[in-house]
Amino acid sequence: MNRGALYHRHKQNWAFMYDDAHVRVRLRTARGDIDEAVVCYGDKYDWHGTECRTPMTIRLSDSLYDYWEADLAVGTRRLSYRFLLGSGRERIYFGERWLGEQPPEESFGNFEYPYMNPDDAIRPPGWVKDAVFYQIFPDRFARSGAVAAGTFEPWGSAPTKQNAFGGDLSGVLDKLDHLTALGVDAIYFTPLFQAPSSHKYDTENYYAVDPQFGTVETLKALVEACHARGIRVLLDFVFNHTGSRFPPFQDVLERGPASRYADWFRVLRWADPDTGVSLVYETFGYEADLPKLNVSHPETADYLLQVASYWLREADIDGFRLDVANEVDHRFWRRLRETVKAVKPDAYLLGEIFHDAMAWLGGDQLDAVMDYPVRDLAIKFFASRTIDAETFANIVSQQLAMYPQQVCEASFQLLGSHDTARLLTLCGGDEARMRLAVLFQFTYIGAPCIYYGDEIGMSGENDPDNRRCMVWEPEAQNRELFAFYRDMIALRRAHGALRGGGIRFLHAPAGGSALAYERYAGDERIVVAFNVGEQPQTIRFASEQSVAGDEAGGETWVEAWEELRTGEVRLPDGGGLELPLGPYGCAVLRHRV
Numbered sequence: 114m115n116r117g118a119l120y121h122r123h124k125q126n127w128a129f130m131y132d133d134a135h136v137r138v139r140l141r142t143a144r145g146d147i148d149e150a151v152v153c154y155g156d157k158y159d160w161h162g163t164e165c166r167t168p169m170t171i172r173l174s175d176s177l178y179d180y181w182e183a184d185l186a187v188g189t190r191r192l193s194y195r196f197l198l199g200s201g202r203e204r205i206y207f208g209e210r211w212l213g214e215q216p217p218e219e220s221f222g223n224f225e226y227p228y229m230n231p232d233d234a235i236r237p238p239g240w241v242k243d244a245v246f247y248q249i250f251p252d253r254f255a256r257s258g259a260v261a262a263g264t265f266e267p268w269g270s271a272p273t274k275q276n277a278f279g280g281d282l283s284g285v286l287d288k289l290d291h292l293t294a295l296g297v298d299a300i301y302f303t304p305l306f307q308a309p310s311s312h313k314y315d316t317e318n319y320y321a322v323d324p325q326f327g328t329v330e331t332l333k334a335l336v337e338a339c340h341a342r343g344i345r346v347l348l349d350f351v352f353n354h355t356g357s358r359f360p361p362f363q364d365v366l367e368r369g370p371a372s373r374y375a376d377w378f379r380v381l382r383w384a385d386p387d388t389g390v391s392l393v394y395e396t397f398g399y400e401a402d403l404p405k406l407n408v409s410h411p412e413t414a415d416y417l418l419q420v421a422s423y424w425l426r427e428a429d430i431d432g433f434r435l436d437v438a439n440e441v442d443h444r445f446w447r448r449l450r451e452t453v454k455a456v457k458p459d460a461y462l463l464g465e466i467f468h469d470a471m472a473w474l475g476g477d478q479l480d481a482v483m484d485y486p487v488r489d490l491a492i493k494f495f496a497s498r499t500i501d502a503e504t505f506a507n508i509v510s511q512q513l514a515m516y517p518q519q520v521c522e523a524s525f526q527l528l529g530s531h532d533t534a535r536l537l538t539l540c541g542g543d544e545a546r547m548r549l550a551v552l553f554q555f556t557y558i559g560a561p562c563i564y565y566g567d568e569i570g571m572s573g574e575n576d577p578d579n580r581r582c583m584v585w586e587p588e589a590q591n592r593e594l595f596a597f598y599r600d601m602i603a604l605r606r607a608h609g610a611l612r613g614g615g616i617r618f619l620h621a622p623a624g625g626s627a628l629a630y631e632r633y634a635g636d637e638r639i640v641v642a643f644n645v646g647e648q649p650q651t652i653r654f655a656s657e658q659s660v661a662g663d664e665a666g667g668e669t670w671v672e673a674w675e676e677l678r679t680g681e682v683r684l685p686d687g688g689g690l691e692l693p694l695g696p697y698g699c700a701v702l703r704h705r706v
């Protein structure tokens with residue numbers, strides 16, 4: 114047995130309350146190394162009277178490790194536990210402070226989940242896993258009739274880093290039918306508070322809607338209209354930095370260390386008119402226009418918390434997308450969570466973090482992050498085709514094992530944003546590849562988000578080309594693609610197993626371009642299969658490959674979405690399943706229960 118590969122520790126992604134009555138424990142072992150894993154658990158105050166055993170199953174595997182899981186019902190809410198591992202004839206016990214063939218008599222040295230305090234449970238808002246988001250960049254989505262002609266660039270001309278097109282919130286209001294027809298039920302707006310740039314990440318006034326976009330009243334009317342249609346609204350807040358026109362920063366520029374806002378920013382060196390030395394301060398990414406806020410200063414933190422509270426109460430928004438969340442201190446996020454959840458317990462706190470975000474997702478700070486790591490893999494597998502199915506499945510599995518299940522369910526799944534080139538462009542303009550990526554997005558764990566215009570076939574390279582004006586002329590829109598997106602949303606809504614529950618890869622060969630996985634929750638199981646290559650392929654599953662381990666043959670599988678069918682599904686006599694997939698083919702099958 115490869116003992117060096119064994120890993121477990123309590124809390125975080127290794128032992129967490131998935132619901133109020135269960136602790137899910139996860140154990141890492143070297144891939145393919147162990148035949149059997151069992152959790153021995155009980156109450157440490159009555160170990161001999163309560164000790165019981167539950168077998169674990171491998172739910173995920175990456176290139177190096179298997180991840181075993183078991184859900185433990187803990188009657189006394191106190192959990193002491195150790196693992197019994199078997200490989201060939203070898204049997205060892207694994208605890209927090211020992212490893213060996215004989216476990217200690219008592220529970221001393223076991224792992225502990227000391228008490229299942231309800232307040233320690235990680236509880237992202239329940240609605241998120243069922244939601245489908247649509248991202249709007251307000252300057253480029255829609256311009257209402259109220260905007261004076263000639264003030265802005267002509268709609269549809271080429272975006273540059275500086276120019277503005279006059280999009281506004283009334284324009285969004287006029288276009289809500291588009292979103293309803295598509296079927297989305299949440300909007301993520303990039304910033305709309307007053308700021309000089311077209312992207313508005315350089316906040317000048319946190320309390321005002323940018324005059325180009327409208328007023329507080331327009332925003333309130335828009336949120337109300339969205340709510341009436343069952344659409345939730347998420348706004349983008351920039352608390353890491355401000356714009357240089359933010360009045361407290363202007364005051365610092367004017368008064369130097371004498372400014373009452375001197376501690377609001379991270380000044381490294383004050384200007385000295387005598388020596389000609391100029392002011393040096395920390396910024397976002399070396400951008401002089403984006404001075405970094407010092408949220409460790411109580412006044413600054415209080416100010417920003419009041420901003421959050423104001424917009425929740427005033428405009429009844431449903432969540433916050435938090436810019437550069439990984440560069441703001443944890444203490445501030447804890448305070449923000451308390452502030453926000455006190456006003457609206459099911460508001461969604463979504464952080465922009467591009468890497469391992471467990472340190473923010475323990476239930477006391479953010480609810481979720483934008484899943485750029487999985488987006489990156491999806492782009493490489495479906496769009497640029499620079500990784501094979503095995504690499505894709507391994508790294509996706511590794512990502513899933515890094516978080517508690519409920520955190521994965523509430524994550525924000527995107528294939529593109531205002532910070533990336535557009536999906537269709539990354540697919541080289543090939544719509545077939547794009548559709549496969551979108552099918553993945555809508556059958557994977559986490560709430561999908563459509564970047565405005567992707568659904569009607571817009572293309573665009575990196576910023577600023579990815580921020581072109583939305584195309585509204587019906588003849589210039591790809592309506593078949595729109596119908597496909599609408600179908601994908603409907604498919605996801607029709608099956609709980611696509612929105613919650615687990616995922617298991619069934620077919621992901623090294624060097625391969627065909628991929629299949631199963632989504633499962635309760636009795637429901639959905640198999641999704643793809644061929645991202647130009648050659649036809651047939652994927653074969655043995656019955657035992659199915660997660661539930663029962664018959665995957667006979668008449669138990671039906672097509673969940675016939676429009677996607679690319680070949681005749683075959684059910685061989687000996688059980689199992691055969692899926693012939695044409696070039697860029699795919700299939701979605703449902704287990705009939």
Ligand code: ARE
Pocket residue numbers: 274312314315351397400436437438465467531532576577
């Ligand atoms: C402008 C120009 C760019 C130019 C840049 C630098 O448009 O072409 O490259 O200036 O000169 C906003 C605007 C941008 C603007 C920027 C600065 O939207 O258009 O860029 O302000 O003025 C990292 C951060 C992440 C950040 C991205 C952009 O971690 O937080 O970079 N994203 C947010 C917003 C942006 C916004 C800002 C932050 C600033 O979503 O829209 O930019 O408020 C890797 C790394 C990531 C890195 C990522 C993307 O994966 O791991 O850390 O993200 O690449 O670069």
